[in-house]
Amino acid sequence: MRRLGSWFVLLCFASLACAETPTWIWNSKNAANNETIYARKEIELAGPVKQATLYATADNHVTVTFNGKPVIQHDEWNNWGKADVTKLISDKTALIAVAAKNDDGAAALLVKLEVTYKDGKSATFVSDGSWSVAAKSAPGWDKAGFAADWQKATVIGKLGIQPWGNVGVATVAAAPGEATPVENIKSLDGFKVERLYSVPIGQEGSWVSMTPDPQGRLICCDQYGGLFRVTPGKDAETTKIEKLDVPIGDAQGLLCAYDALYVTVNGGAAQGSGLYKVTDTNGDDQYDKVELLKKFDGGGEHGPHAVRLGPDGRLYVIAGNHTNIPKESEVGAPHKNWAEDLLLPRNPDGNGHATGRMAPAGWIASTDKDGKEWQLLCAGFRNPYDIAFNADGELFTYDADMEWDTGTPWYRPTRVNHAVSAGEFGWRYGTGKWPDYYVDSVGAVVDIGLGSPTGIEMGLGAKFPAKYQSALYINDWTYGVIYAVHMQPQGASYTATFEKFITGRPLPVTDICVNPKDGALYFTIGGRRTQSGLYRVTYDGSESTAPIAMTESQEGKEARALRRELEKLHTTNPTGALGQIWPNLASNDRAIRYAARVALEGQALADWKDKALAEANTNATIQALTALCRVGAKTDQAAVLAKLNALPYDRMSEEQILDALRVYQLAYIRLGGKQNDAADEAVIATINPLFPAQSEKLNRELFNLLVYLEAPGIVDRGMQQLFAGQTQQEQMFYAFVLRNAEKGWTMDQRKAYFSWMNLAQSKYRGGNSFQKFVMQIRNDAAEKLAKADLAELKEIMEGGQTEEVAKLETTRQFVHNWQVDDLIGMLPEVEAGRNFEKGQAAFEAAQCAKCHRYAGQGGGTGPDLTGVGNRFAPLYVLEAMIVPSKVVSDQYVNTIFQTDTGDILVGRIISETDDEYQIRTGPFAKELTVVKKDEVEGMKHSPLSEMPTGLLNTLTQEEILDLIAYLRSGGNPNDEAFSKK
Template identity: 30%
Template sequence: MRLILLCSLLIASCGLVNLSPSVTLAAEPPHWIWSSVDQPDKPVFTRRLHLTSPFQTAQLQFAADFCQATVEINGQAVLSVAPYCQTQSLDVTRWLQRGENELVIRALPVEGPSAVALSLAVQQQNETTYLITDKEWQATDLGAVLPELWGTGRRSIALSPFENYEQWQQAKTDSPHKAAPKFWTVPGFEIQELRAARPDEGSWISCVFDSQGKLLISREDQGLLRMTLAADRQSIANVEPIPSTLKEIRGLVRVGDDLVANANNSKGMYRFQIAADETVQAETELRQFPGNVGHGRNDLVVATLDGKQVIYSIQGDSVDVPRENIRDYTSPLTESKRKEQKREGFLLRTAPPGKNWELLSAGLRNPYGIDLDQKGEPFTFDADNEFDMGMPWYRPTRILHLLTGGDHGYRESTGKFPPRFHDQPDHTPPVIDIGRSSPTSVMFGYQLKFPQPYRQALFALDWTYGRVIVVHLAPRGATWRAATELFLQGRPLNVTDVTAGSDGDMYLITGGRKTQSALYRVRFVGKQANAAIELGAHEEEARKFSHEQRQKFASLLHPDKASPAGAPRDVVAPPEMASADPLVRQAARLAYETHYFDPNGKPIRTPETLPDLLAAARTRRPDDVPRILERVKLWKWQESDLSSQFIWVRIVQLCHETSPDAVESRKVDLLSPLLVLCRELEASTTKEVAPEGTSDELRRRVALLMGELGSKSLPAFAARTLLNSSVQEDQLAGLLALRNAREGWTPETRRSELVALNNVSRMVGGAGLPPFEKWLRPQILATLSEEENKAFADLLEPQPVTVEPLPPPRKHLQKWTLPELVSVYEDDASLGDAKLGAVIFRDALCVRCHRVGLRGAAVGPELTQVSRRFSRRDMLESILSPNLSVAENYRMETILTEDGKVHSGRVVAEGDYRSEKLVLNTDPLRPELIIEIDKKQITDHRATQTSPMPSGLLDSFTRDEIRHLLAYLLAGQ
């Protein structure tokens, strides 16, 4: 037995170094604010910020509750957030300037207690300046945002390049790198290993306390173990093996004195008892679940519903979706019910256990765990598809609220092209994205003797990176505002399941893939804080309103009971389809779709609005497409929001799938409003966010639709907005949209396409990227004319990457100091020639690390608008003394390995994130000089205060040449 009291100060000594930095945007969270009573409709909030010294980065965090809101900086709209979006974070460095700045928030309320909250962190040389919303914004102060919902004092779940995707391999019993686990956890908690698995006890994957308070653990292969805790709960007093014919029990719950199990390799759900002689008795098969076993029959949770015990069962996409002897709440209009069924994960409920089966929701990939909140609503942590990593259609792991009847969009389509975009406006949005991880179990903390707010939070297990993630939730209408926090991390800590003990402690088991297993107890040992969380005025009102909204939401969840506003279904569609709340819209549309047809198979009404036009398009009836398109073509983009724009694009795309000829005959009418949208998207520099996606994602969807419609305007639009983007997902979406385009090309746009195509082989992605390129390339090349083949012969195949040689060394002139260059930077100093400065920018090697406009690399800070943040004196000081102030994300790393070697350099972010190798560039001026370090061999690493930028870069240039360089930087182009 080992007892390890953990705190962040032990990170370096235990070898689990710099897991992820704390994210604290201010010493305290911002306050929710809103207008006074005399300005309720379109409130405007203004605040000035004076920055007296140069700054390196500026990070904005913003939340809008029950309103649409836009943030402006110095007259430029930088962020627009629709109602019911999660908190947004944005780098706003390029919009701020040294001196006076003005921040403006413009809001438009929807139903509910509207409020906004903002924090701005500006990193300067020796300090960080914070600005938060409070009463100083000439607004009504509605109380502080809960710290856990703003990340204040919480550790981020962001992963550094040092994190090893294969850390679980170190838990293999035959691993040459097998070692005792090392941990970090939130201060005030301790983790204790109660027992490590013996060689004959297998690998562990599921656990539950039985009616006697003993812990039952299922083995990955077959059988169970029953463990009795010692009286002081500091160790395991006894272990009893329980033989069973059930193979790989992934879900295990107690129903009275009985146990119910999801046995994945036995392909079914079973009920049984454990007799006094440690044998399984009264084993009964409740239902068989055919299919494969990879993403299989996963977790179970038991609850009481209407006075009856019910069991929820979560299944991965390897299991066949049951269609017989089951009540199906999902929409009759899903493509799985109209075409060949595609594999998808799903949620079942049975009450009493084994009887009256219900299919509650679908469209999942591999949701391993499940738990219910205090209202009895299910949540899960769903997996991503690693095959699609780096693609524009990839979606990360995510926390989901499993809406009854909900479709979360996923269908198995690995290796099939054109690809499937799983997230659409007719799919249920996630609660929050998690990112790189391998989801296993989840558990709400209601039974834990932890301090607030952890007792109200959802704990989610990440098997790959050995983490326990906390998801803090606050009700917002029928959905939730959410924020994440890193609670516990170990190396290795391949966590498979979690449960609460009668003592209020958390019990974790590790295992899976035949790795070494162990049982851990996590308990709070700090000063207990039992007081209820103090809520501000806005939070109180938001929760009251959400209770009312959830009653409306619940009335729509059972389509056979729901009636829109009490009116007959052949008169109106549910008014909630126009709700600002995305979950209410989903539930209302589901109720509408369930009763969309009358007994004779005719639509019950003529669709008029976008939401019910979407429902009509989802019927995929060719005869309906002309009528739908007649309504869609009249839509006015200038009057629509981002959500409506996503829905419009989806409607046309569904119509094109259903009846291409009907769409082709109306192509001119559809392209006209679409081109208006293109111009708006191209002209806007504002990041817009809606529950359906961002404006960046809408650009990709619009380009794809233009490709399907054969628009001649596509090459120009795609080249300007996607192909020339620094984001690889943009480039891939542009190439996908353009793959069959034969019209509208110019030499410039064609060159952009071929350059982007040749970049694909150097992009970072999952196993699907190479076959996608293989599928895509011949289609694009087939669209080239004979003249284009000749003109672009050098771009028809990827060329080897060549490193531009360093310019010949220049003669050292003198060691420049700042006082010696006063005549260059003083306010009335004459400016140099920016064109000559561009040459100096190259010869001084600045172009190797810094980008100005479209020129240069993005290794170091962006310099396009550096003159807004730095005076001429500041610029010169930063060049002459690069170590004076180094932004955290540009610092060099010093790395110590097990063999005692020390390496120094810049971590290269490019590369397969699953690789066990860390790539380090040892000379920033020579990107080809790299070394690879095995992450398992790293014992310590620290960011240094040393800049990768060498000192003395200007010592070979004259005073006039330095003047030209400053002119170029001031021009910023």
């Protein structure tokens, strides 16, 4: 789990100061990363001082002066900095001046001055709303008598209250707190939340894991302490808590199964990190035996986490990327043959996080009930905390993002993953994270957004309405949210939507479980030694809570069954396996193709290599060549490249082209690198005409390859793409890749390139590592410069000039994967008080004008939006932008074509003759694609809109509301929506 760091989280807290309890304060105008708060307070003392001690901390760097003298410089946000300031008091005045900086959010600080007077009396002075604060310093701000008009501080929470928790427990005792009251917690209509227990932090710690036992009691564990057993009562008064007298704790995974308690220790308890079996040997209902089943090499916040019982009777354990896989778990396992598989050099995290942590990274492994035989199921995660099985017997997890990467092209939001056999999820340290669409990886079921995943749970067994019995509940510790994720089968895998199920201020949710005895959902809050509590969620609405069938659903069942049959071949090699595998390489279902390709890699290469190189079906060719790159030899490279060059790129879908481009990469990564020969020239001749493409995904993979191969003119075209980038991520991608190009630069291009660095460092924003990533790009590019070029560029590189790229000022970056439920309650606000200019800017930022005409301007591939306000309510407009495939007009429906060679084309039929169709394969396509009718084996209407999803994900909530108002105004700035409220 992570420290809260984003500025908008801080706005959620408004606790009042107590007399002697320091409160977190901040400057409410701070709203970005890497900013500083300056704060001061002049205190009149009551008399001569015998002893004065100053404590201070901040999120996350603090410098303090006392009466003009530096006394504290401190970087540990979760503990006090301390100074004896007795000798600095010469009269009755105490001036405290503090500068606090946060690396990944707006800064906040906490200060306490304890004074003992010579007459024996004492006093305590604390940071509170009377302090003066500013976002910028001024001459004399840390001196007595400073008279600038600074604002009063905003109070965001007491010591011992979130967001930062019980700071300084070792040196300054905090009054016992209470867990968040239910009045501060919101749930969906019909659901009731009860607080059953406020955990006394000094005695029972902060609870982070939980499981029901066979009697319906809950076993809970303190993150840094022991086990507790909870017997839920009708209310808090009748709920019983007992501490278990057993020598184990520090658990981040608990499971009652096989008449035992399985414990995943992440810390120093017992024999350290590992999986343990705890039993009651004498039948007195008390655990008394602790047995280590498997020692784990790793720990900390990215250490070993949850343990679950699978439908196959095996135990499944998940761990973060700072934990090595269990010894011998890769032998005969589904997941194998991993590597970093990066075509171009990466940069490490600018702050050094996880540098050197190599594949397989975070993992899921299974074992028998005695913990003797282990198998690595899948890997490539960052730091998922928990796992859960649905009624179909499928396994899911909720993986963490790296918030320090926000604003960069390699940032990946938190996401729900389907943990299939041999799944590779592509986490690599630094800038090396794989995109979702790589052919050799498994994509996300759904992206969530910024957050910090903790416990997850399926609603199976809960006395909830059917929709919520089948939901997956995922905890976000950072933002205090429990999401309900609603999954729909998509072939042999799933897609999903999500909604906020429970929110609170504060609500650092840690674990969650359904108690099969009472059908209630329980969750805990706490972690990082913060105030902990136990809560129960029940349903008291009007919908039926009849149990749903606990059996596999019919939707997608046949596809899942086929995928599972192929997955059996990941660890076995029966006679005839190749005949079962090969037809499924051509499947239109990505999950089935993936399972078949992994199975193929386990077959004898001599049995299928020639078949791969002779294959005519496009999908099967790509999958077979992927396998050949992963298990073949350097001598296979030329044949692989030639086969890739022969693919019909003008007739392939975007997905197929992306897959093929990744196979090109693998051919160079795994089969010997570029040779600078005719084979490389043939690759350039094949893919060069495809760049730039209509798709940013295609552009990225094409550009990676063309820079790697040093294609002629690629620097010029890359600089054009950099200048055309509509978000800072797009621009940064081209700057990042171009740092590898040594040839083909003009001096004007060099000047523009390094001017972009200056622009990014002065104007763009992102996570804690953003500026350091920009500096790394600059340094890498500068290392390739001749001395003469360095001299000519010195003024730009040292002077911070941005004139060359002044028009590129944009700070568009991922905000949230917006769902309709996030915004539906705000729709009344589009009727008045909106901003026309901001709505217009949001229209451009969401790229609406590329396809739609509005007020006489824009593209023509989509419907004219000028009359939207006269026809549709705000909810329809919102749904059309977030869920474009919900309703697709007959005029704009796409057709899916399957050809006799296995090509899959999707596009809108623009014209038709007796012999052929002319289709537009995308809203930005520059040319039409011809499909011969005698080559078409099948065609059907696509249920998906041509409009991409996620176009609003770089907009804030307010910008989306302004955009809806703008669309409904017909372009009229005098519309009522823009009147003052």
